[in-house]
Amino acid sequence: MDGRLPFRTVDHRDSGRRLADTLRSAGARVRADVALAELTTLRVGGPVPLLAECDSAEVLVETLRVVDAAGIPTLLVAGGSNLLIGDRGFPGVAVRIANAELELSDDRVVAGAGAVWDEVVAATVAAGAGGLECLSGIPGSAGATPVQNVGAYGVEVASLLRRVRLLDRRAGVVRWVTPDELGFGYRTSVLKRRDDAVVLAVEFALRPDGSSAPLRYGELARRLDAADGARRPAGMVRDAVLTLRRGKAMLLDPDDHDTWSVGSFFTNPVVPAAAAAEVLATIRARVGDIAIPQYPAAAGTKLSAGWLIEQAGFGKGFPGPAAPARLSTKHTLALTNRGTASAADLVELARTVRAGVAAAFGVTLEPEPVLVGVTVEASK
Numbered sequence: 001m002d003g004r005l006p007f008r009t010v011d012h013r014d015s016g017r018r019l020a021d022t023l024r025s026a027g028a029r030v031r032a033d034v035a036l037a038e039l040t041t042l043r044v045g046g047p048v049p050l051l052a053e054c055d056s057a058e059v060l061v062e063t064l065r066v067v068d069a070a071g072i073p074t075l076l077v078a079g080g081s082n083l084l085i086g087d088r089g090f091p092g093v094a095v096r097i098a099n100a101e102l103e104l105s106d107d108r109v110v111a112g113a114g115a116v117w118d119e120v121v122a123a124t125v126a127a128g129a130g131g132l133e134c135l136s137g138i139p140g141s142a143g144a145t146p147v148q149n150v151g152a153y154g155v156e157v158a159s160l161l162r163r164v165r166l167l168d169r170r171a172g173v174v175r176w177v178t179p180d181e182l183g184f185g186y187r188t189s190v191l192k193r194r195d196d197a198v199v200l201a202v203e204f205a206l207r208p209d210g211s212s213a214p215l216r217y218g219e220l221a222r223r224l225d226a227a228d229g230a231r232r233p234a235g236m237v238r239d240a241v242l243t244l245r246r247g248k249a250m251l252l253d254p255d256d257h258d259t260w261s262v263g264s265f266f267t268n269p270v271v272p273a274a275a276a277a278e279v280l281a282t283i284r285a286r287v288g289d290i291a292i293p294q295y296p297a298a299a300g301t302k303l304s305a306g307w308l309i310e311q312a313g314f315g316k317g318f319p320g321p322a323a324p325a326r327l328s329t330k331h332t333l334a335l336t337n338r339g340t341a342s343a344a345d346l347v348e349l350a351r352t353v354r355a356g357v358a359a360a361f362g363v364t365l366e367p368e369p370v371l372v373g374v375t376v377e378a379s380k
């Protein structure tokens with residue numbers, strides 16, 4: 001470890017150096033005093049004393065064993081596309097999941113947790129297998145897809161996943177688990193917002209005939225001239241999804257600040273059935289006689305967070321060109337860093353939008369990304 005830099009979580013620098021050496025012996029690539037902004041798609045996040053990057057599952061397991069035995073707080077990072085990390089950074093070790101192995105046959109794919117998700121999708125489509133194409137273009141890693149039950153264009157990971165190889169850090173046990181053990185829900189699972197269970201690999205079922213998952217999303221189905229539930233060749237669907245995503249700034253592009261985001265910042269709120277009529281009446285009183293986007297959900301009625309944000313007065317690009325953190329100019333649900341934003345700027349924007357929607361409609365939006373060292377609660 002760089003002797004000039006303080007190591008804040010252990011007694012003195014020697015301990016930090018010793019820990020770095022031990023992690024290197026475990027096979028990790030170790031760097032000291034790294035700006036976490038380097039690792040996130042929002043490009044914000046303060047420093048971390050040590051970053052340990054793990055290129056194989058074995059190295060990842062051993063690295064976590066070492067830091068856990070030393071009692072040092074850890075931050076798990078993979079693609080950094082669903083993380084908002086505060087400007088003060090993280091006082092411990094950031095462990096980067098980077099094992100990218102890929103095993104592909106005609107009816108399944110097994111990917112290391114650190115494999116780039118869209119490369120996994122592209123490889124299956126190129127091999128003539130269908131199933132994953134609607135999830136094309138989602139940034140981040142394969143291993144994070146079960147964490148928040150990633151979904152897009154009418155498909156969720158939960159419906160395609162066969163099994164997940166999990167490390168239980170407390171017990172030190174690695175085993176394959178099936179989806180019924182993962183408590184999947186809308187943008188959530190038992191793995192979200194905890195770090196004692198770590199995904200080492202994922203296995204997905206594929207369609208050997210090369211046809212897509214049934215098309216259930218109106219905009220995509222219309223583009224492909226397909227009836228609800230029809231299938232199309234996976235490659236055709238992938239191309240259409242990528243085009244649609246590009247139009248909404250939902251494909252990462254380092255040159256386009258509209259994509260310096262975590263994708264959707266808030267989940268679509270689900271209003272319990274008992275409260276739905278009252279909430280809809282409040283919305284109607286404000287917006288007048290226009291259609292309110294709403295969808296049946298298991299626990300009630302799902303509303304569109306992006307639509308509510310817009311109707312509450314926060315249009316695309318809010319608050320304006322001079323602000324370092326702004327809503328995307330293509331999508332009100334994405335909070336973006338225009339190049340110089342801090343985490344505090346993004347938090348302030350999130351709080352403003354959240355409070356405005358609550359004041360207008362009585363609906364509280366919940367953040368989708370994992371927040372580290374920050375909160376969007378107005379009171380804190």
Ligand SMILES: Cc1cc2nc3c(=O)[nH]c(=O)nc-3n(C[C@H](O)[C@H](O)[C@H](O)COP(=O)(O)OP(=O)(O)OC[C@H]3O[C@@H](n4cnc5c(N)ncnc54)[C@H](O)[C@@H]3O)c2cc1C
Nearest residue numbers: 076078079080081082140141143144150151152199262263
């Ligand atoms: C432009 C853009 C578009 C997006 N579009 C979508 C979309 O359409 N649908 C959607 O669902 N999401 C979307 N996202 C959000 C994001 O891409 C996904 O949530 C993605 O799965 C996050 O993967 P990651 O590797 O970047 O996770 P990270 O941001 O690195 O981590 C997120 C959380 O998961 C945990 N984690 C990561 N890997 C593991 C692992 N192997 N084991 C255990 N925990 C782990 C981390 O500790 C952290 O708490 C979008 C993001 C962006 C920037």
